[in-house]
Amino acid sequence: MAEAVLIDFFGLKLNSQSNCVLLKTLNAVQYLHATNTKFLYIMHCCNLRCENDGEHGDSELEMINSLRALPVGFEVISNSSMAATLYIIKQKLDEKNLSSIKIMTTLQRKALMKVFIDQLFTDVYHFEFEDLPLDLGKSHIKESIELNTVTNQELEEIQNDIKTYLRSLPGLKGELTILTSSLIPDTFIHGFTTRTGGISYLPTLSSFNLFSSAKRRDPKAVVQENLRRLAQAAGFDSEKFHRIKTDHANGIWIMGKKEPDSYDGITTNQRGVTVAALGADCLPLVFADPVKKACGVAHSGWRGTLLGVAMATVNALVAEYGCRLEDILVVMGPSVGPCCFTLPRDSAKAFYNLDPQCVRLVDSPNPYVDIRRATRILLERGGILPQNIQGDSKSDQNQNLDLCTSCHPDMFFSHVRDGINFGSQIGFILIRE
Known part of the structure; x- marks a missing residue:
């Protein structure tokens, strides 16, 4: 009825x-x-x-x-x-x-x-x-x-x-705000979105939600309008925009080659084309090589972190565009912090084996896990210079890139905090034309 x-x-x-x-x-x-x-x-x-x-x-x-x-x-x-x-x-x-x-x-x-x-x-x-x-x-x-x-x-x-x-329609919850990193040079346009300045009105999706799915009440038309406003503010073409098709694994799409059905990383050397990684607790990563003028993004949840999606993106940049490890810059966007993110003990042990400092209360049924620290460790072990990684407590801070998404409801969407009807922010980058 x-x-x-x-x-x-x-x-x-x-x-x-x-x-x-x-x-x-x-x-x-x-x-x-x-x-x-x-x-x-x-x-x-x-x-x-x-x-x-x-x-x-x-x-x-x-x-x-x-x-x-x-x-x-x-x-x-x-x-x-x-x-x-x-x-x-x-x-x-x-x-x-x-x-x-x-x-x-x-x-x-x-x-x-x-x-x-x-x-x-x-x-x-x-x-x-x-x-x-x-x-x-x-x-x-x-x-x-x-x-x-x-x-x-x-x-x-x-x-x-x-x-x-x-x-x-007016923007809701304040002005559109884009977080940026001082590490990325002006050769690129990049940023990480927050939840303010969009037109999405549902409580857990308001207001700058950038992802629509069959399971959420925010339609594609609303998300597309939010994206148009972002493109206008950041200075990119919303018609040349590619969003990761998340699989929570380590697949990479090399732009220009056949697009897979799903993947958690994108690399490109095409000018004026924006690539973006979703994030709402999962870690959005932005990669840039100012020497070879190539860039990429990755979506790193806890599974993708353990599967090495960050280094898979780095390896794609090296293999496809001749990038050198010492030239690649990596910025970690806002994600859930070790203050709020827990995993079952068996899953958390994989992070403990990577580095004991990635896990807190390791003997509890649901230990707290630090995916940001784990990502840095894996990148450094893969050859990325420590000073070329930004967005955690080891790097100098710029515009709150290391804030916990779950702890800051006014700034970020969070699956951990909001449940299944959560909104999504993105990390994005493009090479200036």
């Missing part, structure tokens, strides 16, 4: 006769759904596919007033943009943690509505459609050749509607 019902009155041409039909329809909907459905929303406005008739006519104003006077249980959401209307409803659904939704719409608009839903929602939500028993305004809608298809022009209009609306 649907937890919420959305009734789509967008684009309907209203007159005295249709007003009567619409109100009868609403009364029927309320009778059928009010008992088992928590919320009934009415979407009403001029559709981007309708002719612009200027101001509301008397009958339309009459209809709007009638909608506003409906019994308790209905809520009218009206906006000049379909994207804005659906996004406002999405916020209301998320606030109430609802995910099962029925949409009542006309046959002519069903395909369009599905495109909006695909853009603004994720697989967390479950939609079903029911035909709205109306045949109103049909002559005022530019129908597709087939009712269940959307033309390329209509798709472009919908995408532009969504982009325009999302761009209009």
Whole structure:
């Protein structure tokens, strides 16, 4: 049974006769759904596919007033943009943690509505459609050749509607902030994001979430707008952006070669192309060689750390671009610290065997583990110079690169702290064009 019902009155041409039909329809909907459905929303406005008739006519104003006077249980959401209307409803659904939704719409608009839903929602939500028993305004809608298809022009209009609306939203939780390292020269643009300045509004995802998945409520369109704002602030092209496809292992994609299905490191010597590693407790690593003008990123969780993903990235730089170990610079971004990260004793022993100082309370069921220290040890053993590694207590500090993500909820996302619906920050780098 649907937890919420959305009734789509967008684009309907209203007159005295249709007003009567619409109100009868609403009364029927309320009778059928009010008992088992928590919320009934009415979407009403001029559709981007309708002719612009200027101001509301008397009958339309009459209809709007009638909608506003409906019994308790209905809520009218009206906006000049379909994207804005659906996004406002999405916020209301998320606030109430609802995910099962029925949409009542006309046959002519069903395909369009599905495109909006695909853009603004994720697989967390479950939609079903029911035909709205109306045949109103049909002559005022530019129908597709087939009712269940959307033309390329209509798709472009919908995408532009969504982009325009999302761009209009204010940044949340403060200014967009990028952490940088003094170790990386100006040959490169690089940084590590925090959680402020984006448009993601859900508590554990707000506000600068940079990853969307089927299991989270933040859609790709919102993440893409956050990325656009980052690109504008940092000075890179968001269309030339590549994010690691995390596998929690040690696979590396050498850009220019066939892209694997999943990998935890990327290397490139292409100018103007941004590579990025996700992080929300896991360690984002940025690599740069100013001599050979090559760079890379890696995602290093505890499994990837033990599997040697950091040195796998270094080895790819050496093998593919002729980099020398003494020229490679490595910056560790914010991650969970040994104050907050624990592992089962059997898993923690692997870190203890690497260096006893990587583990605290080693005999407890869940010892505390320091993946940052372990990463430095492995990099130094692999030939990276100690002074060419930054982002931990052994290096000089710059803009809080070594802060624990779990301990600083105002600055960072954290899986350890927030659970499965956590947001993600990134570490990124590119070679200036």
